[in-house]
Amino acid sequence: MIPHSPAAPPAGPVPVPPLVRRLAGGDRVTPVWRNELGGLTFRLGPADDHDGGGPARFVKWSPVATGLDLAAEAARLEWAGRWTPVPRVLDHGTVDDGDAGPAQYLVTAALPGRSAVDPRWLAEPATAARALGAGLRALHDALPVAACPFDWSVRERLARTGPDVGASAGASVGRVTAAERAALADAPEVDRLVVCHGDACAPNTLLDNAGRWSAHVDLGRLGVADRWADLAVAAWSTEWNYGPGYEDLVYEAYGVEPDAERIAYYRRLWDAT
Structure with missing residues (x-):
């Protein structure tokens, strides 16, 4: 049987969490992925430049209640990046994010491709x-x-x-x-x-x-x-x-x-x- 993964690009409008808006500053915010636990990934940048020409960043955002550990992912990216191409970690942490309550975030630099x-x-x-x-x-x-x-x-x-x-x-x-x-x-x-x-x-x-x-x-x-x-x-x-x-x-x-x-x-x- 082929499993169906509920992780996928968002099918409709996605409310942007306050934290993500703050991190974006004046950059365009584009939702690009939703995982099965309700975590979201957003692209921050002036344009959807797949070739990496702009200062684009990605933000993973997830309520603490989901159990995802974005700090653990940051540690793995920083370790693996010494040997193989992976996203460079720019910032990560946990904050109180309004109605969502405590939320984790992980900001990485965009990669070409x-x-x-x-x-x-x-x-x-x-x-x-x-x-x-x-x-x-x-x-x-x-x-x-x-x-x-x-x-x-x-x-x-x-x-x-x-x-x-x-x-x-x-x-x-x-x-x-x-x-x-x-x-x-x-x-x-x-x-x-x-x-x-x-x-x-x-x-x-x-x-x-x-x-x-x-x-x-x-x-x-x-x-x-x-x-x-x-x-x-x-x-x-x-x-x-x-x-x-x-x-x-x-x-x-x-x-x-x-x-x-x-x-x-x-x-x-x-x-x-």
Whole structure:
């Protein structure tokens, strides 16, 4: 079954939080993304210049109550930026934002390139799929596992779903029952340990005008894990963004043969966590 992600560009008018208006100053404010928890991303700049020609910035805004940790994402961006192209952090913090109550924000500098789900690349899905694979391989090769302070292992992800697997059988842990967590704890042996993106879906890879990957965004879950934790989801995301028939292009561009067992496992884990 193809999952439907509720994270998407806003479908209608979006009220701009007071904090975002203050950060924008005289710049134009354009809502560009809404996540499944109600967090919003805005572009601040004089024009919608995908080629990075203007002083554009992006602001992620999220009520504290959503549980998202934008300070953790800022730390990951600052760490990863030493080795690979990611957004440069300009500011982040938490403020009381009127009716929304306490809200977090993260301001980053715009990068050159278009998202792999920009209309330009939706019209050229084979090019985009290959860029996803090539970009993911470059990310995995560039980031040093031994120096990474962040964890995205199976153990860490399951720990965030609730009590240990030893909880009473059938007890619900968020969306994951104890039985489901017990099954997921039986993970395949690690193929290759890398620093994973953590949300390697198509929207989070940027492409240049020639169709080559140019950068990655949204690294809030970045951490050390088996490379298939990223690969399985990156390839899967081509199906719900471009339609069937493009998964193998991701694996080919990455330089790996599909591993059915690990793909199936890490997709189950993705759905659960």
